[in-house]
Amino acid sequence: MSATSEHLRWISTFLDAQAAELGAANNTQLAYARDLKDFAGWLAARKCTFDAATRDDVEAYLIFCDAQGLAKSTRARRLSAIKQLYRFGFEEGWRSDNPAIQIAGPGREKRLPKTLSMAEVDGLLAAAREVGRSPHDRVRNTCLMELLYATGMRVSELVSLPVAAARGNPRMLLIRGKGDKERMVPLSPPARDALIEWLAVWEDIQDDARSKGKAASRFLFASRGKEGHLTRHRFYILIKEMAVHAGVMPSKVTPHTLRHAFATHLLENGADLRSIQTLLGHADVATTEIYTHVLEARLQELVLTHHPLAKDDE
Structure with missing residues (x-):
């Protein structure tokens, strides 16, 4: 068997096991495949x-990888x-050792997530x-915007929402997240109103499609594209247009900054980390703890900006 065939056998078997045993999401599998194929090519x-x-x-x-100028986060992921891969190979008996087990990673640069003020979010919702x-x-x-800010969904979860998840009395929304795990999130009154209004329009659009002999879409935000729903790229463009209309710096606004704003604003208003972890669908509360640092940074900036003793003597 050639080296290339052997590498592909290792990678494909490993990915199949990840999907079957751990429920690894498709995007996660694609990232593993890219990283391992790069390592295989280097070998x-x-x-x-x-x-x-x-x-x-x-x-x-x-x-x-470091000499190629790759970021610490990319090198850590690889x-x-x-x-x-080698832990899997050891468990399968393909190797008697794991050559990578004692190698320390490069560490990740601790960067606070970008977020938005409540006034900026209000401007985007109005836009x-x-x-x-x-x-x-x-x-x-x-x-789209009301649901995103009310729930803190990932953009992939938002654009691919099935209409079945929003049926009935939409006080709660069923979201299927990473690893095919489901969670329930409550909807705010403005989000419920926006959803009810959109569902009425959605029904009209689907009735028109049926009258033309077309099947109704199963997605809440249907599209004629091959995915059948609004794409992440299209929503990214939309949210930039809204930022311009609202007078908010477009570079600050992405679907993910709305997710960060959701978590940060909850924390500012007294929500506990465990609840925020559940709402965001984080597997580990350590991931959610980054928002405490965002809040600390904001409070520090507030004191340095507004406290009279923090100002330089003139």
Whole structure:
């Protein structure tokens, strides 16, 4: 068996196991595949294989990645993928050791997530009611933004919402997140109103489609594209248009900053971390703890800006 075939066998078997045993999301699997194929290509160029690579080889690959100018986060992710591959190989009996087990990662740069003030969010929500080519578009855009801020959903979860999740009395929304895990999130009154209004429009659009012999969409935010629903890229463009309309710096606004704003504003208003963790769908509360640092940074800025003793003597 050639080195390339052997590498592909390792990677494909590992990914199949990740999907079957751990419920790894499709995006996670794609990231693992990219990282491991890059490592495999590097090994192949040196006439080496997964089953023969040593700790020195793995460390040399990480040095190579650093020389390529890759970010710490990317190098840490690649090492994580390699460690998991070799742990799987050890458990399967393909190797008698894990050459990457004792290698320390480069660490991640601690950067606070960008967020938005409540006034900026209010501006974006108001802009959603005015941005769009038609009344239908504006109702949809309002629903998108209200749901995003009310729930803190990931953009992939938002655009692919099935209409079945929003049926009935929409006081709660069922969200299918990473690893196919489901969670329930409550809706604010403005989000419920926006959803009810959009559902009425959605029904009209689907009735029109049926009258033309077309099947009704199963997605809340249907699209004629191959995915069948609004794409993340299209929503990204929409939210930038809303930022311009609201007078908010577009570079500050992405779907993910609305998710950060949701969490930060909850924390500012007294919500506990465990509740926020559940609402965001974080597997580990340590991921949620970053928002305490955002709040600390804001409070520090507030004191330095407004406290009289913090001002320089003139």
